Amino acid sequence: MKEKTVKTPKAQSKLPVIAFVIPCYNEEEALPETTKVLTEKINQLTSQKKISPKSRVYYVDDGSADKTWQVISDIHKKNPVFCGIKLSHNRGHQNALLAGLLTAKEKADALISMDADLQDDTDAVDQMVEQFVQGNQIVYGVRSSRKTDTFFKRATAEGFYKVLRAFSDQPKDIIFNHADYRLMSKKALDAMELYGEVNLFLRGIIPQLGFKHSVVYYERHERIAGESKYPLKKMLAFAFQGITSLSIKPMRIITSLGAFIFVVSIAMLAYTLFRHFTGHTIEGWSSLAVSVWAIGGLLQMSIGVLGEYIGKIYLETKHRPRFIIDEIVE
Secondary structure, eight states, X not given: OOOOOOOOOOOOOSSOOEEEEEEESSOTTTHHHHHHHHHHHHHHHHHTTSSOTTOEEEEEEOSOSSSHHHHHHHHHHHOTTEEEEEESSOOOHHHHXXXXXXXXXXXXXXXXXXOTTSOSOTTHHHHHHHHHHTTOSEEEEXXXXXXXXXXXXXXXXXXHHHHHHHHOSSGGGSOTTEEEEEEEEHHHHHHHTTOOOSSOOHHHHGGGGOOOXXXXXXXXXXXXXXXXXXXXXXXXXXXXXXXXHHOOHHHHHHHHHHHHHHHHHHHHHHHHHHHHHTTOOSTTHHHHXXXXXXXXXXXXXXXXXXXXXXHXXXXXXXXXXXXXXXXXXX
């Protein structure tokens, strides 16, 4: 198979064209305020001659069940700066984000991905654009603190990143307290497009691109409307997706556990023979029962982990599209 190559983009214009890509799932309540804030930000950066007047915002409707697409269409009619991409059905946040990035990348020098609920501080955009103009191909938005979170939210979120780092083959590729608020140049997106896997975990893939990058710190705000799309159950599923998409370390851990249990079994064999030849064959039923339960649980867990990897291989071999675009307004 002929390998693709990443084309080096032409020298950017004096004022970079920026495209904001915002995945939306049931965000009809939040979008009017998000549009107001982004309009002010784009007008500010344009008047300061930091970005081109050709800059745009792309809302990506990820198969919402409410009136999100109708709201996006109405916003576009009032202000063509705001464009819309409608997916044919719900494909999840990562696929919706990818759909927006790959659709808009030909019309911008750099793209900024962020959430629709305005928890990502738009004031950080100024620094991101400055870092891009200085030659950084990727600029990560990283939370400066979690003081506004509840203890449970803070503990689970920080645990999420620690678990990812612990199981990752490249721990440095996991950027602590970074979600999907980032700027990427068209060159970086051209490289990311070469990654064709169905099981997407962009937070792990993008640092592997290897381009010059920088970090911008910001304070995360409260959600302006609606409910969080990442409760604990989804966060755990997302963490497991990240681990199994980026690393085979869980299978290596299983191998190590298997070797350890084999050593223990040799010791248990010696103990059993000793008890047999000394005439104490009745005792030991409790330890035997514990061993059976422990090994049975370990085998069940091992089969589950291996099954997860086999399932991912199954999905990858199908080569199904990661998203299907139903409609675009721009």
